[in-house]
Amino acid sequence: MRVAVLREDSCQPKKCMDECREFCPPVRNGQECIVMDAKTGKPHISEALCIGCGICVNKCPHDALIITQLPSELATEMIHRYSMNGFRLFRLPSPSKESVIGILGPNGMGKSTAINILSGQLIPNLGDYDAEEVWLEDAIESLPKGELRDFLNLVLKGEVTISIKPQYVDHLPRVANGPVIDLLTKVDETGTLAENAEKLGISHLLQRDIKQLSGGELQRVAICATLLKEADVYFFDEPSSYLDIHERMRIVKIIQGLAQSKRVIVIEHDLAVLDVLADLVHIVYGEKGAYGIFTPARPTRTAINVYLDGFLPEQNMRIRDKPIKFQSHTERRTEKGATILEWGDITKKLGDFSLSTGKGTVHQGEVVGVVGANGTGKSTLFKMIAGEMEYDEGWITAEAKISYKPQHISVEHDLPVQEWLDAEVGLAWRSGEFQVSVVRAMGVDTLLAKRANKLSGGELQAVSIVICLAREADLYLLDEPSAHLDANARMECAKAIRRTMEANEKSAFVIDHDVYFIDILADSLLVFEGEGGKHGRAEGPFHLKEGMNRFLKAVGVTFRRDHDSSRPRINKEGSRKDREQRASGDFYSFER
Ligand code: ADP
Ligand code: SF4
DSSP states (O other): OEEEEEOTTTOOGGGSOOHHHHHOHHHHTTOOSEEEOTTTOOEEEOTTTOOOOOHHHHHOTTOOEEEEEOOGGGGGGEEEEOSTTSOEEESOOOOOTTSEEEEESOTTSSHHHHHHHHTTSSOOOTTOTTOSOOOHHHHHHTSOSSHHHHHHHHHHTTOOOEEEEOSOGGGHHHHOOSBHHHHHHHHOSSSOHHHHHHHTTOGGGTTSBGGGOOHHHHHHHHHHHHHHSOOSEEEEESTTTTOOHHHHHHHHHHHHHHTTTSEEEEEOOOHHHHHHHOSEEEEEEEETTTEEEEOOOEEHHHHHHHHHHTEETTTTEEOSSSOOOOOOTTTSOOOOOOEEEEEEEEEEEETTEEEEEOOEEEETTOEEEEEEOTTSSHHHHHHHHTTSSOOSEEEESOOOOEEEEOSSOOOOOOOBHHHHHHHHHTTGGGSHHHIIIIIITTTGGGSTTSBGGGOOHHHHHHHHHHHHHHSOOSEEEEEOTTTTOOHHHHHHHHHHHHHHHHHHTOEEEEEOOOHHHHHHHOSEEEEEEEETTTEEEEEEEEEHHHHHHHHHHHHTOOEEEOTTTOOEEEOOTTSHHHHHHHHHTOSBOOOO
């Protein structure tokens, strides 16, 4: 089955010479394989006439075309196609009773399309994009008997209600204002506001204005609002971003509790969280913006292992060139470069909050993971290191020039990414090595023509990381770079940060709560302890294992290693391994 897709965002007919049509061999032979639209000037490509030579793909100056071949068996499994050369979706995830169903895969592969179909907001056309009317009955008829078919029948009868936690909680303050309690009261259909607020640890925020909340607080408010609705199916799109590990574990319990009586679907890119949260996982793969294919659900452990391995055996499909690997304790880099920065016994009081530190040293080429609960003074310490804030006591050897990627990114302009990069970092992003190890690794090479205000949250994150790494600085500080990146992009980002620091002999601090990301990224760990908003203490950087042990002990979570993939896995609380590891103080084990 031939698939020809036009990336509408990239296609710029005013800035090209219709190269796709000019060079297409069937067109040259007089066939109407590519016809330019009279109104928009954009090409319509006939999949029946296309011979798959790929010449148009190479000739298009804006990388707007995708021509590919898919197994013909899939033809009968097409669920939806937006237009002639639009995105298409194959198969659907299936919400099951009393289970948490996870979805694992990149953004832009049809998760939202699938959710819109499952919630009855979008009627699937089974590929017949120009049908006058599409009927859900027909779509359901074509599905094999089973849970998905039964479920869609309920949707058809209007018997299914859905509650959705959207992906981008950062947008909440733009659409809502006033005290949190007002927002939650408005959506409370279950009469459980006080109880859920308590469970989520947001009771003390109820009188606060939504515009004053931090990312982690917004996330918990959004989750609370989702739980308060009376529904049959609950969707949580990226519930963990901006939450610290302690909060992530709390969300896991709450969502699992909900699944005892409801159907729950979760999209989650923090694999340690997905691993403990989901019962079954659908992997979604394909090509961004062109097509997405949902695989049948697998048990969570197998699904994550297969995903990391990059090869789907049942589908005989490679979804990544190389497996994502985790290093053992002994494989890790131990040699250290020259010292860049040292500090010791700093104290700082800010209103009711106080921060203190031990003695810390950072070396050339070192990537320091920064972990700890929200509100324990991470940004405060970095402001002092950057010389933006005075400290009360203690010492820092030098003021370091810091390149900073903030947690929340907002853009006020609509420059195309290419011009934005030029304006921020001049020629620095264009050098050959940086292009390969950062720009292309983060997928930003395909976004150059896209306008900043049109970027998705994940794309905006990727561009911001590129800008941060391309700047000239002594130290790089990235605050939660993993947010909105899919699992694959997180691993690419970890490698991009490492390569940049090693190549330039600089060092980076990366604040993040995704344990897989930190494991792949960090040489050492700076651990923040204390109580959010009241007091914090920074110890380290320690070697990764020592730091993790210290940090996880405070959180009360133990990790073992998967015996096949060596990936860290959270132990079930109170399980034999959990008890043994706690007793021996081995909270972050490298033992399989
Ligand atoms: P995800 O939720 O996995 O990020 P989506 O389902 O939102 O993916 O989108 C998948 C693809 O479908 C994207 O390339 C998007 O541009 C395209 N798409 C989404 N909605 C429409 C629409 N109404 N018309 C045409 N294309 C769409
Ligand atoms: Fe024409 Fe298809 Fe070749 Fe593109 S891939 S140039 S549409 S024949």
